[in-house]
Amino acid sequence: MGTAEATEETPGGDPNEASAWGEVAPEAARRLLVAAVEAFAERGYHATTTRDIAGRAGMSPAALYIHYKTKEELLHRISRIGHDKALRILESAADGAGTAADRLTDAVVTFVRWHAAHHTTARVVQYELDALGDEHRAEIVELRRRSDAAIRRIINDGVEAHEFDVPDIPGTTLAVLSLCIDVARWFNVEGRRTPDEVGALYADLVLRMVAAGA
Amino acid sequence: MGTAEATEETPGGDPNEASAWGEVAPEAARRLLVAAVEAFAERGYHATTTRDIAGRAGMSPAALYIHYKTKEELLHRISRIGHDKALRILESAADGAGTAADRLTDAVVTFVRWHAAHHTTARVVQYELDALGDEHRAEIVELRRRSDAAIRRIINDGVEAHEFDVPDIPGTTLAVLSLCIDVARWFNVEGRRTPDEVGALYADLVLRMVAAGA
Numbered sequence: 001m002g003t004a005e006a007t008e009e010t011p012g013g014d015p016n017e018a019s020a021w022g023e024v025a026p027e028a029a030r031r032l033l034v035a036a037v038e039a040f041a042e043r044g045y046h047a048t049t050t051r052d053i054a055g056r057a058g059m060s061p062a063a064l065y066i067h068y069k070t071k072e073e074l075l076h077r078i079s080r081i082g083h084d085k086a087l088r089i090l091e092s093a094a095d096g097a098g099t100a101a102d103r104l105t106d107a108v109v110t111f112v113r114w115h116a117a118h119h120t121t122a123r124v125v126q127y128e129l130d131a132l133g134d135e136h137r138a139e140i141v142e143l144r145r146r147s148d149a150a151i152r153r154i155i156n157d158g159v160e161a162h163e164f165d166v167p168d169i170p171g172t173t174l175a176v177l178s179l180c181i182d183v184a185r186w187f188n189v190e191g192r193r194t195p196d197e198v199g200a201l202y203a204d205l206v207l208r209m210v211a212a213g214a
Numbered sequence: 215m216g217t218a219e220a221t222e223e224t225p226g227g228d229p230n231e232a233s234a235w236g237e238v239a240p241e242a243a244r245r246l247l248v249a250a251v252e253a254f255a256e257r258g259y260h261a262t263t264t265r266d267i268a269g270r271a272g273m274s275p276a277a278l279y280i281h282y283k284t285k286e287e288l289l290h291r292i293s294r295i296g297h298d299k300a301l302r303i304l305e306s307a308a309d310g311a312g313t314a315a316d317r318l319t320d321a322v323v324t325f326v327r328w329h330a331a332h333h334t335t336a337r338v339v340q341y342e343l344d345a346l347g348d349e350h351r352a353e354i355v356e357l358r359r360r361s362d363a364a365i366r367r368i369i370n371d372g373v374e375a376h377e378f379d380v381p382d383i384p385g386t387t388l389a390v391l392s393l394c395i396d397v398a399r400w401f402n403v404e405g406r407r408t409p410d411e412v413g414a415l416y417a418d419l420v421l422r423m424v425a426a427g428a
Contacts, residue, residue, distance in 0.1 A: 043258070043261075044259065045258065046257045046261035047257075047258055047261035126399065127341060127399070167418075168415055172419065174400070175393060175415070175416065175419050178397070178399075182395065182399070183392070185396070201385045208422050208423050209423060
């Protein structure tokens, strides 16, 4: 998934991806999460062993078990941090000042930027949900429900203020989130657009979807 | 990925997914492709062995090798058939009669319907590109370039005919394809919308993105 070059240049992984884990301590636990994200993204969750992850982090399997009891616990931590971040971004935009169009722009720009800048992490977070245990999966589904509610709230506000014209609010909410999330699949750091440029393009397209100003 | 129930009911897999492979003969080769799609979707390409695939198809590993020399050859066949189908859908819409809005609607409705009805296959086709060998990957990238060109042609025609108002044609093309492709990630056969309903919703949203009739 294109992380090999970054890993060679920067021990401990792509600095952009690693920056997502600043809150994880101690440093060894953080290093293991970064290694797990890279391994899951390159080979898939099921093809990755805890031994692979420990090796990438330059640690022994025994040292890994001090921090994480199972491979699923690593995936859950990654998924939880990623989904918490997504929810903070979207709720902060929904709670912001300005018109519904301003808040929707803010939500799309920051959500797209996150999925572009952290595309390796985002792919793991978005594609490996089925590998979570039932309890962890239910917890993540609830965070996703709240992310959906944040966007729906902005669109609702826009419709009530006669700023937007949206016949199907749940369907449009789904499409807005889906459009932003899929950035993680196609975004290429060597591509022609920066994360901010994709954010600006997508904010314009989403305002058209809700017929803002029409 | 939710194929377990379908497999129990229907030996040989979900009939919706299996219908994508009608052109593959003999029947044993087709059965192996369907088994490979299910295994790749459930466990990922790297965690799946040719032995797993043969077992799912009720065949011996030796019988598999009569039809496919390597696991990568199976993935390539799946990806090739999926991308050929996508290209046929999009070029047929681009070559169709009617206004640019009619042709764009046709493209979105049929492309979304394929990604919803064949979501298991589509996930493998869309997410396992990096596992292809260099030559096969280049072949698939070329098919994707042509799919992109089909949508871009419709949008260009609409702009030239003053039907659409699109400041960034390549970016809008990318977003339209991305929106349709991501249906494979979230679509749930037990969800509230049928493939046709998602197609109709998305066609409306895409016409808004190009400001058709504005």
